[in-house]
Amino acid sequence: MALRGPLRRLLRTQLNNTCQSRAHSVAVLGAPFSKGQKRRGVEHGPKVIRDAGLIERLSNLDYPVHDFGDLSFQYLEKDEPYMHVPFPRTVGRANKLLSGAVSNAVGAGHTTIMLGGDHSLAIGSVEGHARQCPDLCLIWVDAHADINTPLTSPSGNLHGQSVAFMLKELQNKMPELPGFSWMKPFLSAKDLVYIGLRDVDPGEYDILKDLGVQYFTMRDIDRLGIQRVMEVSFDHLLSRKQRPIHLSFDIDAMDPSLAPATGTPVNGGLTYREGSSVRAIMIHNTGLLSVMDLVEVNPALGASREAVASTASMAVDVIASSLGQTREGGPITQDSQTLKDDTEQLRL
Numbered sequence: 001m002a003l004r005g006p007l008r009r010l011l012r013t014q015l016n017n018t019c020q021s022r023a024h025s026v027a028v029l030g031a032p033f034s035k036g037q038k039r040r041g042v043e044h045g046p047k048v049i050r051d052a053g054l055i056e057r058l059s060n061l062d063y064p065v066h067d068f069g070d071l072s073f074q075y076l077e078k079d080e081p082y083m084h085v086p087f088p089r090t091v092g093r094a095n096k097l098l099s100g101a102v103s104n105a106v107g108a109g110h111t112t113i114m115l116g117g118d119h120s121l122a123i124g125s126v127e128g129h130a131r132q133c134p135d136l137c138l139i140w141v142d143a144h145a146d147i148n149t150p151l152t153s154p155s156g157n158l159h160g161q162s163v164a165f166m167l168k169e170l171q172n173k174m175p176e177l178p179g180f181s182w183m184k185p186f187l188s189a190k191d192l193v194y195i196g197l198r199d200v201d202p203g204e205y206d207i208l209k210d211l212g213v214q215y216f217t218m219r220d221i222d223r224l225g226i227q228r229v230m231e232v233s234f235d236h237l238l239s240r241k242q243r244p245i246h247l248s249f250d251i252d253a254m255d256p257s258l259a260p261a262t263g264t265p266v267n268g269g270l271t272y273r274e275g276s277s278v279r280a281i282m283i284h285n286t287g288l289l290s291v292m293d294l295v296e297v298n299p300a301l302g303a304s305r306e307a308v309a310s311t312a313s314m315a316v317d318v319i320a321s322s323l324g325q326t327r328e329g330g331p332i333t334q335d336s337q338t339l340k341d342d343t344e345q346l347r348l
Contacts, residue, residue: 030068031073031098031125036087044300049115049315049319052312052313068101083156084153085158095124097124100128103128106133106291111323112291112292116295119160122146122162125246126138133290136246137193138191142197142249143198143253145200145201145204145205145207151173167211190212193213194214194216196217197217198219198268198269234282247292248295250295251318252296254270256269260311262296289323
């Protein structure tokens with residue numbers, strides 16, 4: 001999509017640092033893990049996404065694709081709740097393992113795709129990315145803010161608290177959960193943008209307001225259009241300097257008519273064009289995407305085989321377009337007539 005003015009010129013500047021020079025190769029890393037929430041089945045997300053043709057789609061890219069398989073997670077027999085948080089030690093150990101794997105992949109020069117699994121895995125994915133790229137910024141695409149603390153969370157589930165573990169501003173509000181002594185907060189609130197929110201808990205809303213986090217609800221997207229939302233997001237995150245983007249994408253950001261097989265669907269989500277075409281093309285065109293999470297595909301919750309297939313296919317489309325590929329398999333080009341037409345239609 002077309003970017004305007006100084007921001008467009010900024011994003012065209014060549015990157016010098018190896019952390020920011022992306023897309024020489026792609027690493028796919030599976031994280032079949034479910035203990036950040038209580039519903040079984042999400043641990044099968046990596047398999048169904050691969051079975052939907054992810055690797056074949058990405059093989060048409062102009063750079064090598066390496067599928068490193070799935071991580072193997074250990075589940076503790078005794079992992080008593082802390083406060084009302086279930087499985088804290090198991091989730092903490094899984095994220096420590098994932099953090100190391102993501103750090104290694106990024107350090108090796110790969111643009112890294114992490115397939116979940118539930119969204120608690122973003123704790124380790126983003127932390128591992130930050131080890132290599134401490135100046136990263138985070139775009140969180142989700143129906144939910146996932147910024148509860150153990151003190152504000154209605155359910156206690158850690159997939160709804162992922163961002164709280166990352167933010168420096170919440171360090172004094174986070175109790176010391178067993179299993180997480182290996183990590184410290186590493187992200188500032190100003191380096192975070194939410195897109196697609198439509199189900200935010202009261203405690204989360206207070207945190208967002210208190211910290212001044214930049215966020216866009218579905219109402220904002222309906223009012224402004226997805227192109228303008230992305231332009232403001234990039235201006236907020238990248239106007240001061242170029243830096244790596246970590247994109248954490250929960251499939252429930254999409255409307256349930258497109259991605260029904262997920263644990264916490266909320267009506268009124270992103271359309272195909274908003275979620276896979278326009279948004280992803282704009283992220284790809286920055287040249288700054290470094291790590292992407294695709295999480296919460298749960299085949300056990302699909303009402304039919306078709307529901308599971310459509311959700312997995314949607315996940316593949318989101319990943320492929322974020323890496324610069326159309327649904328038909330061809331590369332995205334900024335000078336294509338279709339892209340020009342889309343830009344004119346979306347321009348405010």
